[in-house]
Amino acid sequence: MSSLPVRLDRDARAPLAAQLSGQVRDLVTRGTLRRGDRLPSTRALAADLGVARSVAEQAYDQLVAEGWLAARRGSGTFVAADAAPRPAPGSRRAGGTGDGLVRLSTGEPWIDPRHRAGWRRAWREVSAATPPRGYDDPCGLPALREALAERLARTRGLTVDPDEVVVTAGTTAGFRDLLGALPAGPVGVEDPGYRAAVATARAAGRAVVDLPAEARHDEAALRGLAAAYVTPAHQHPLGRVMPADDRLALLAASRTTGAVVVEDDYDSELRYDVAPVPALAALGRDRVAYLGTASKSAPPGLRIGWLVPPPGMLDDVARQHAVVHDAAAWPSQRALLTLLRDGWLDAVLRTARRVYAERAARVAAVLAPHATPAATSAGMYSTWLLPQDAALAARDAARRAGFDLPLLSDLCRSAGGTGVVVGFGGVDDVELDSALAAIRAGLGG
Template identity: 60%
Template sequence: MARSSPVPVTLDRASGVPLARQLAGAVRDQVVAGTLPIGQRLPSTRALASDLAVSRGVAEQAYDQLAAEGWLESRHGSGTYVAAGAAPRRRHRPSRPRPGGSDLLRLDTGTPWIDPRHRAAWRRAWRDVSVATPPAAYDDPAGMPELRIELAGHLGRTRGLTCEPDEILVTTGTIGGLNQVLAALPSGPIAHEDPGYRAAAEAIRAGGREIRDVPATEPVTDLGGCAAAYVTPAHQHPLGPVMSGADRLALLAAARRAAAVVIEDDYDSEFRYDVAPVPALAALDRDVVAYLGTTSKTVGPSMRLGWLVAPPSLHRAILERREITHDTSAWPVQRAFVSLLRDGYVDQVVRSARRTYAARAERVVAALSGVAEPIQPVAGMYVTVLMPHPTAVRVARSARTSGFEVPLLRDYCRTADLTGIIIGFGGCTDDELDRALAAIARGLG
């Protein structure tokens, strides 16, 4: 039997941080640093509590948290061990950040948190791919039929968007789908929220089109002369609020008057925790709205997979072009996502992430209470906090000295006069978030 290893930990009882969180952070740091190697058996919760002169409940809470994060695993009748997935990684060195932020942990708006407890389903999906027979020639230009069947059910159940599998086009992600819509549209400017999603703005410019800024804080009532309007109605990027019912109807009416298309980027729609997810804008008018969805905020950005439900005229034009260009996602990725949908993996990671984001959002709001007010309601995997630009720069500098890069709201604006910071909490641990919030609070002080 493997011998347990002592865990050298010092707990600060005068700190406002709960002892269980301190203990979890200390053990996590030692696993990451390699001090506690993979497969190392740890002391029992009873023994550890005795060594640290704390209650056994403190040790149990710490172990439970680390097991949920995937750092530790419990083996029935044997004990608690450093998990196989907890390989040492390079530590951040916040005291010496390199130019460009390469040593900084970026608290961005797009990196999701994936519950490590669901790794088995992820591995199972790729085993399914390994035994499946790939197509001998180019795959269906619309995307795998099996995947489009699964997506049709998924969209109807989760987004209130009723469509047939033949109305869905599988894409390489949001920007891949956006590029295909842009190529099929008639000439003319594209209205774009300001502030707004920078990657979309860059794609529009790269397509040789003019961007017409529309204030993200105001309803869109005039699209005269525009070929389309790009919007993020479920969770405005980067300010956060959901587009109201009245504003949705006004936008659709403006699009019909101008014979324009509304390009709906269903960004972050799964992660409302103040209310149930708001149905897709496309559910109100399929003839006007081109709907873009993606795996980036659920399964992960690196999967490079998305889907497009376009108005009939655009669908035909895009599909005809794809029959020539074969511009669709790789077959193995599509096949894996079929398994992830059928297996319930996607629903599981969304539920887990929603709970995690809700708890982290509360911590952000609590940490900033009295010194700054996030835009409400907070949803998704980030919060945006308005403040004067000099203050925002000071806060970002304070965060940088502690090893974190905090995006500035001004960088998302083109003509809008809004300033502040954005705090993403998907791509970090609870401990990293606490340290980042402490640095931000110091910058605000």
């Protein structure tokens, strides 16, 4: 090694030799220098740093005495210690808990390994494609917006022009876009509901008003709100489908009060009992901002979704994208375009629906003797109503077995719901069976 990435400050209080030994020590503990690496000679290092050779000699002597370095006569000076231990990849969890638990998440999809070839093919195309010279269309690749418009018409009954589709970096990014285009005022969010939506609204400086998840949102509920955030096709986390009469009442209240309805259509294509319920936006394009996401069919790390604002908000959202360059990453857009073109998403959803239906039945076999289902199972999770003490017992038993079981109460703000929310998309069959065995034991089954 001819030099070291160190820098000495002659104006600092610490002696130069102490500065040098401290920085070399840091290089070893961080793993930049590894056991067995040869260091430059004291003469070469001193010349490189512009200091007296005695400075380098003192630093090396100190580190040899501490055991970080070893001097070999006639060979030089070598690193004699290993880097400080680091957490294994994936061992750190959100919030820095570091508990290493497998989360029974409501939002992580199962993707059949047989579809990996199509995923790799899409990224090979990305690597061969020519990226845009500068910032591309702020609302997304035109070809991708066209493909998404076709898909919305085919699967969600929502007929829109491609120019009305805005590609986003996910659901919360699309929600932020809308919040920036809305007039002043609080935002209503279902309770219990999607915590990220609440956090996003509050981060944008909006007050959040709780909308009871299973109540009809009429004019009185929406009065004074700038928007109401709902999940009508599959209420998160209770699983209810918003009845037709309630949909019409919500749209009527929106027109009367001026509040925009934000429809989060996060997993509507994952029903396995009936055909997907049409989008609420198909009934009221003038009042509904539609949010969709690829993260329930493609790996969530793709970080891509889409927004169809009401026509009157489209220009404001587009201008905001253009000013702040708040667009989804070009590689993700280009990959999703290939996945749509090749039918990859449709194939993934077909196999996932079969797997989720079977896993939902296994969850029901364990929970039904002890709890009440909040709604008909659909998607990649099911919610079960239990007294809080029983829910806590199930959660604690799951944790002892290495699983993080979400509580319904954690998704409530003013609502008093208690129970557990069992996600079965982000685990394999062996993990699910182990988790269910622990939950059964915790419930005394």
